Amino acid sequence: MAFVTDRKRAIGLGSARSGTEHHWQMTLSSYALLLLAPLFLIAWGPMLGAAHAEVLAHFARPFPAVITGLMVVVGFQHFRQGVQSAIEDYTHGQTRHLMIVAVACLSYGAMALGLFALVRLAL
Amino acid sequence: MADVNRGNRPLSPHLQIYSPQITSMSSILIRISGIGLIFGALMLVWWLVAAASGPEAFALADGVWTSPFGWLVQLGSVWALWYHALGGLRHLYWDAGGNMEIGFAEKLGWACVFGSFGLTAVTFVIAWIF
Numbered sequence: 001m002a003f004v005t006d007r008k009r010a011i012g013l014g015s016a017r018s019g020t021e022h023h024w025q026m027t028l029s030s031y032a033l034l035l036l037a038p039l040f041l042i043a044w045g046p047m048l049g050a051a052h053a054e055v056l057a058h059f060a061r062p063f064p065a066v067i068t069g070l071m072v073v074v075g076f077q078h079f080r081q082g083v084q085s086a087i088e089d090y091t092h093g094q095t096r097h098l099m100i101v102a103v104a105c106l107s108y109g110a111m112a113l114g115l116f117a118l119v120r121l122a123l
Numbered sequence: 124m125a126d127v128n129r130g131n132r133p134l135s136p137h138l139q140i141y142s143p144q145i146t147s148m149s150s151i152l153i154r155i156s157g158i159g160l161i162f163g164a165l166m167l168v169w170w171l172v173a174a175a176s177g178p179e180a181f182a183l184a185d186g187v188w189t190s191p192f193g194w195l196v197q198l199g200s201v202w203a204l205w206y207h208a209l210g211g212l213r214h215l216y217w218d219a220g221g222n223m224e225i226g227f228a229e230k231l232g233w234a235c236v237f238g239s240f241g242l243t244a245v246t247f248v249i250a251w252i253f
Contacts, residue, residue, distance in 0.1 A: 027218065030211045037204055044167075045250050048197070049189045052178040059174075068171075075164065082157050106161075114168045120175035 022081060029078040032070075040071040059121040072114035080107035146225070149232035153210035156203035163200030201246050206239035 002009075043064040047055050059065050080103055087099045141147065166188065173184035187193050213231050217223060 027215065030215060034208060034212065037208060041201070041204075041246065046253065049185060052174065052181045055174050055181065072168075079157070079161060079164070082154075086154055086158065110165060110168045114171050117168070117171035117175040121171070 022085070026078065026081055026085075029074050029081070032074050033078055036067065036071050036074060039067045043067040043071075056121060059118065060123075065118060065122040069115060069118050072111055072118070076107040076111040076114075080104055083107075145229050145232040145236075149210065149235050152235075153207055153214075156207045156210070160200060160203050160207065163196055163203070166196060198243070198247075202239055202243045205242040205246070206235060209235040209238050209242075 047058055047064075050058070059068070083103045084100050087096055087103065091099055138147075166184075170181075170184045170188055173180040188196070213235060216231075222228075
């Protein structure tokens, strides 16, 4: 038997059962990406079509390496949470669970691969 | 309990009932552009991994990125990035208590559409100059 009142159980949770944490994290990463995305285009764009040696030298510098690293981490995190919202809007039950897990695997996998490559390029 | 009668209640009309409006379409497009960006993002990760692997792997990945197909990915991804950014900015503005009047919301929707095309053009012009 639960001794907590209905009101106490509901306070701060809402329909998502996790309060506003997901929305707040999306808000934070949105602000971050508004700054990071243009910086990333500046850091990465010039390297498309460049020579391999030039790319190695470029990502050994702090600005391109740090901006690309932040973009990979925050970008894939934002993607994972955004797609999770879309999945929760349109699917239910087992399908929902499996799809959320799949998107998490894809996002964190891509994030880790990107960071691994960046470390090898930068060091 | 509140959910005794689950089967016989009127449902609110969903997407297929309404005719397209700029407010709803510009909102749906945020989701489509965000999900679509995964393609360019995975190709970026491939490019980074290839660059870290060596000159031959890099030549292949960079060759795909600078091929006509790659240019299509660049164009689509840059547009999607700007559209998603402007659409997101609109949500941040509304979350902060911004103007939600229908007329203004419709103007913001069009601003996202035309703004994203404008910023895409600016991006490629800048990339072409430098």
